[in-house]
Amino acid sequence: MNEYRDLERQLKRQKISTAIVGVVAAIALALNFVGQGVVSAGDKEQPAVIRHPVLQAQRFELVTEKGNLLAVLAQNKNTSRAVFSLVDEKGASRLYLTLTDDNHGLLAFEDDNKRQRMRLYLNDDYAGQIDLFDEKNHGQVEMQGGEFPYMYMRCGTPYGRVLLTTAKDGATLQLKGEDGDNMAAIGVDTEGKPALQLQDKDGKSLFKAP
Incomplete structure (x- = not known):
């Protein structure tokens, strides 16, 4: 009977030790995540920055804190080329960067009527x-x-x-x-x-x- 009680007490101590180790590991993991994801700026904490080696999407939009559109990176509807556009407060493109059909860089400036007023690019030569x-x-x-x-x-x-x-x-x-x-x-x-x-x-x- 005494041997049975000693074995029972030993099993309880092992369970407690296992639980303590699990709690310590969880705390360490949480601290490591917070240390990597939260950037301290004075007395304020900024949102976590998660880094990925590759991020894929069909469209990227840069907006202000109020959600106003500033820039767009997407595919041209008429071609297979990527287009980076800077837009005004009305959401109209005013400047964009892309590639021509001949794979030459093109920088274009547009007016209020979406008409090109100036182009800077490389020609066939x-x-x-x-x-x-x-x-x-x-x-x-x-x-x-x-x-x-x-x-x-x-x-x-x-x-x-x-x-x-x-x-x-x-x-x-x-x-x-x-x-x-x-x-x-x-x-x-x-x-x-x-x-x-x-x-x-x-x-x-x-x-x-x-």
Whole structure:
């Protein structure tokens, strides 16, 4: 009988020890979670930050504390490209970053009517290019870098009116008519010698120097 009582007391002590170990382990685990998930900022505690190696979604939205939309990262409905957009207080896109069909980077600025007014991108030759548009989406100015940089001023017309080009052998400024015909040109060659030429809309020379 005494042996049975001793065995019973021993089993009780083992159960108590196991329970204590479980409680201590739970407390340690909780403290470790709190230490990793809660960031102390003075007397206030901020929400836990959970880090994941990969986070996948079809759309991401950045909002203010009041839930107002600030930016969107999603897929373009007309293409398979990702688009990062910055929106105004009305929720309208004003600036977006994406890839073209040729896998070139494109940064575009839009007005209140969702029309592009300026584009910054790489063209087919991987040269930087800037395009400016008016409120009717007509091209106004086109600037391109690369081996032969140029600036084309269209002023809303199908044909450019002013063309400024630079190259290794000099620089040229051309003034064109409404139909795109060269009317006047001034340039400087590699030796620093200037040249001037004037002609009518039919291409007849009016003045040339030297």
